[in-house]
Structures are given as structure tokens and as C-alpha cells.
Amino acid sequence: MTATTKINLQDLYEIDDYLWIQETVKLLKEKQFNELDLENLIEELEDLGNEKKHRIESLLEQIIRHLLLLEYWHSEYERNANHWESEIISFRIQLRRYLTTNLYKHLNNEILNLYQDALKFVKRKSKLDNLPSECPYNLEQLLNEDWFPKH
Numbered sequence: 001m002t003a004t005t006k007i008n009l010q011d012l013y014e015i016d017d018y019l020w021i022q023e024t025v026k027l028l029k030e031k032q033f034n035e036l037d038l039e040n041l042i043e044e045l046e047d048l049g050n051e052k053k054h055r056i057e058s059l060l061e062q063i064i065r066h067l068l069l070l071e072y073w074h075s076e077y078e079r080n081a082n083h084w085e086s087e088i089i090s091f092r093i094q095l096r097r098y099l100t101t102n103l104y105k106h107l108n109n110e111i112l113n114l115y116q117d118a119l120k121f122v123k124r125k126s127k128l129d130n131l132p133s134e135c136p137y138n139l140e141q142l143l144n145e146d147w148f149p150k151h
Contacts, residue, residue, distance in 0.1 A: 013040045056103050057114055059095040063088055063142050064118035064135070071136075071149040073126045085148060092145045099143075108139050 013020040020040070027035050069076070070084040099107075107114075115135035122131060141147050 009035070009037045010040065013037060052098065052103060053106055056095055056098050056107060057110060059091045059098075060107055060111070060142060061114045061118045061121075062091045063095070064115055064137065065121055066091070067137060067142070067149060068118065068122045068131060069126065071151065072122075072128055072131055076126075077151065081151070088148070089145060092143060095143065096145070104139075111135060111139055111142075 009020065009023060012023065020037070021044075024036060024041060027033075066084045066088045070081060070088070073080075112135060119131060119133075122128065137149075
């Protein structure tokens, strides 16, 4: 591959990112490291890491939202409890599929921020004023597929 081909690989990134990925994987497998489009490869890897973090953050926030609704929205409990519990289980299963040790540590560091975001949502949805200002759940409880708050 020549310098012209490398420019074409960079152009390919702008035109067809899927084909760019296929070509990049081919170069990696062939150990043609000097031919890689490193600038875009680095960007894609960073995006991939951020995408994973956003996915697990979103799932954990959904778990927190539904736990708050389940535990504190008493007037809607009978009508919605089964739905909320099934959603919590679904989000926990999805989260378990993506969770790694590093992503677990990330969630542990972000739990306070995620709780604040979930709290805003639940307050707006339910109009409740009895919600705790601090997260009443620890990460182990949030991830435990069998744990639910007592009602």
C-alpha cells in the first residue's frame, strides 16, 4: 500500500465507514500497521468505549427510575408494579450482558450522577415530593436480578 492508498483509506472513512472498518481489520490481520489510518482508528476506538459507557449508564439509570417508581409511587403501585418489576429485570439482564470489571468501576463512580438524572425524571413523571435526595440503593442492589425494595 502506498501513501496514496492511505489517503484513499482516509477518504474511504468519510464515504463508507463500514467498508473502512473492513479494510482496517484486513490491514490489522495482515499486520500492515504502517498502512493504517491511525487518526480515524483512534477516534473509532474512543467512540466505541464511550458508546459502551453510555449504554450501561442508560440501563442503570432506567433501573433506578423504575425502582423509585416501584418503591415510592404508592398510588400507582397496584396498577404498575408488575410492569415496573419486569422492566427492572429486563434492564438488569441487558446490563449484565455488557458489564465488565472496568465498566462496573465506571458505574460505581457515576452512580450519584445517574441517580440525580433518574430523580429528575421520576419527579417530573410522578409529581412525588417524597423521593430521597441521595441514592437509596447501592450498586450491588441495583444489579442483583432478585433484589427489589420492600413495599
